Amino acid sequence: MPNTLIIVAGFLAKPGQEQRLRDELDAMIAPSLAEDGCLGYQPFADPRRADRMVIVEEWADESALAHHFSLPHFTHVARVLEEILAEPFTLRRLTDAPVRVPHGG
Known part of the structure; x- marks a missing residue:
């Protein structure tokens, strides 16, 4: 079974946003x-910085994520984010790390 895709997106709001x-x-x-x-x-807020947030997402595969990027709710938020973010959001794609079994153990 292929690994799922984990997305970690980071956001920095402009002051007042x-x-x-x-x-x-x-x-x-x-x-x-x-x-x-x-x-x-799931979005998460930084308890020490009200202007910073992160979303952690899990997708079945790349095609599900690509479809997400094409939908109206995503295109709407992408337009809004261009207005309210102090810098472009970051996007990290992660998958499960392989488990290494020590030799002789």
């Missing part, structure tokens, strides 16, 4: 979780 960032990312949860291939979608 912190609550709008939270609201926009929260609005993405339900429609994203309703998508075929979405196994998890």
Whole structure:
């Protein structure tokens, strides 16, 4: 069975846009979780920096993620993020690391 794809997206809001960032990312949860291939979608806030947030997502595969990027709720939030972010968001794609079994053990 192929590994799932984990996405970690990081966001830095412009001053005064912190609550709008939270609201926009929260609005993405339900429609994203309703998508075929979405196994998890959860925003997290930095408790020390109100302007920083992260979303951790889990997708069945690359095609599910590509489909997500084409849907209206994603294209809407992408436009809003261009207005409210202090810098472009970061996107990391991760998969399970292979487990190494020590020799002789």
